[in-house]
Amino acid sequence: xxxxxxxxxxxxxxLQFALDRLGVHSVLTADPNRIKxxxxxxxxxxxxxxxxMEKLKLTGLDALxxxxxxxxxxxxxxxxxxxxxxxxxxxxxxxxxxxxVKRFSSKVKVPQMGWNSIHQPTGSLFKxxxxxxxxxxxxSYYVPLTSATVAKANYDGSYSVALQKDNFYGVQFHPEKxxxxxxxxxxxxxxxxx
Amino acid sequence: xxTKRIIPCLDIKDGxxxxxxxFVNLRDAGDPVALATQYALEQADELVFLDISATEQKRxxxxxxxxxxxxxxxxxxxxGGGISGVEDVAVLLKNGADKVSxxxxxxxxxxxxxxxxDQFGSQCxxxxxxxxxxxGEWKVHLVGGKVPTELDLFDWAKEVEQRGAGExxxxxxxxxxxxxxxxxxxxxxxxxxxxxxIIASGGAGNVPHFIDTFTQGKADAALxxxxxHFGEISIPELKHQLNQQQIAVRIDxx
Numbered sequence: 251x252x253x254x255x256x257x258x259x260x261x262x263x264x265l266q267f268a269l270d271r272l273g274v275h276s277v278l279t280a281d282p283n284r285i286k287x288x289x290x291x292x293x294x295x296x297x298x299x300x301x302x303m304e305k306l307k308l309t310g311l312d313a314l315x316x317x318x319x320x321x322x323x324x325x326x327x328x329x330x331x332x333x334x335x336x337x338x339x340x341x342x343x344x345x346x347x348x349x350x351v352k353r354f355s356s357k358v359k360v361p362q363m364g365w366n367s368i369h370q371p372t373g374s375l376f377k378x379x380x381x382x383x384x385x386x387x388x389x390s391y392y393v394p395l396t397s398a399t400v401a402k403a404n405y406d407g408s409y410s411v412a413l414q415k416d417n418f419y420g421v422q423f424h425p426e427k428x429x430x431x432x433x434x435x436x437x438x439x440x441x442x443x444x
Numbered sequence: 445x446x447t448k449r450i451i452p453c454l455d456i457k458d459g460x461x462x463x464x465x466x467f468v469n470l471r472d473a474g475d476p477v478a479l480a481t482q483y484a485l486e487q488a489d490e491l492v493f494l495d496i497s498a499t500e501q502k503r504x505x506x507x508x509x510x511x512x513x514x515x516x517x518x519x520x521x522x523x524g525g526g527i528s529g530v531e532d533v534a535v536l537l538k539n540g541a542d543k544v545s546x547x548x549x550x551x552x553x554x555x556x557x558x559x560x561x562d563q564f565g566s567q568c569x570x571x572x573x574x575x576x577x578x579x580g581e582w583k584v585h586l587v588g589g590k591v592p593t594e595l596d597l598f599d600w601a602k603e604v605e606q607r608g609a610g611e612x613x614x615x616x617x618x619x620x621x622x623x624x625x626x627x628x629x630x631x632x633x634x635x636x637x638x639x640x641x642i643i644a645s646g647g648a649g650n651v652p653h654f655i656d657t658f659t660q661g662k663a664d665a666a667l668x669x670x671x672x673h674f675g676e677i678s679i680p681e682l683k684h685q686l687n688q689q690q691i692a693v694r695i696d697x698x
Contacts, residue, residue, distance in 0.1 A: 263540035297565040365694040
């Protein structure tokens with residue numbers, strides 16, 4: 251069973267439909283037991299970091315998520331909240347990755363919106379996804395390059411477009427909106443060994 | 445590298461696509477889901493659905509359509525047309541729309557942009573601006589370009605950015621339907637004066653028009669309807685030619 255963490259993040263419907271297309275049953279839930287016992291957990295995210303962390307704290311999910319042991323996939327803001335801190339509202343994140351999320355400078359249009367190529371994709375999450383594959387991104391804040399970086403993109407410099415730390419996987423792009431290559435990434439995540 | 449986006453626009457009335465759509469290999473071109481699926485396969489980067497129906501069931505029909513589209517396609521899409529409040533937006537996003545586009549409602553009540561951006565995030569709020577030149581000045585128009593306002597295009601664009609819009613969809617009413625090219629001078633000025641992405645709309649007639657709007661017009665994306673619907677320009681061929689002009693576009697490898 252795949253659990254999608256329900257904390258009011260926007261547009262989880264598209265994610266659910268993408269999983270449906272892969273023939274995978276998912277449940278949208280905030281129930282700690284269902285999340286703990288799921289084979290895979292997806293941590294979606296959209297909107298403001300501060301409001302999202304508040305909601306996670308209200309339900310105790312902020313303490314639960316970092317202690318999960320099965321594969322967890324953070325998407326977009328979900329990946330950013332894996333980090334220790336974000337400039338967006340000066341908010342403390344979950345601290346799984348010791349990095350601080352920064353805002354793109356005014357040298358580029360903010361938000362970055364559209365399809366960008368990803369570089370040096372590494373590890374089982376990117377199996378079959380070639381160097382230079384295009385993924386769909388919408389974001390104003392980014393994770394700098396870190397030891398946990400498993401794929402990069404260029405926008406206002408090179409940054410982390412995917413992270414991996416132990417059983418925690420994060421992607422800045424929306425795989426559910428990234429055509430065939432996004433579907434392949436979701437498939438790869440769903441078939442990781444638990 | 446971030447690529448330039450190609451965006452077909454589908455006009456929707458009572459849950460069906462309107463304007464003649466002449467698509468080969470499509471049994472029912474009036475079915476928005478079938479058409480959207482076809483465009484996604486052709487590597488359109490995004491889709492816009494513009495609802496022009498005026499019935500009382502409009503909201504319900506559109507919400508159902510969004511659900512059907514989200515279930516079928518794996519590229520982002522924007523929904524617009526008559527959206528006037530937070531509740532409208534909440535339903536459309538919940539059903540799977542990635543972005544919503546607001547137009548007249550924003551002009552009548554600019555604080556709606558702040559409200560929507562605060563509640564749902566700037567990334568999903570597109571402000572559509574229709575404008576045409578009156579005595580050399582670009583003036584914002586309402587109701588599909590029929591009703592002029594006193595608003596200057598560039599002032600309004602800056603205001604919507606400050607209020608939290610994530611993107612601007614600019615349609616030149618002087619160019620729309622002419623197939624003579626996009627309003628590149630105005631587009632380039634918009635890109636200089638605001639720091640959010642700009643979608644060019646109105647005037648697409650051939651491939652060089654797209655090249656021009658991405659180079660001279662500095663547009664981040666280009667939207668068109670009839671040239672795609674009637675098969676006058678095929679998206680894979682358009683992207684191939686843009687690529688040959690060193691314009692970054694998404695051409696998928698798998």
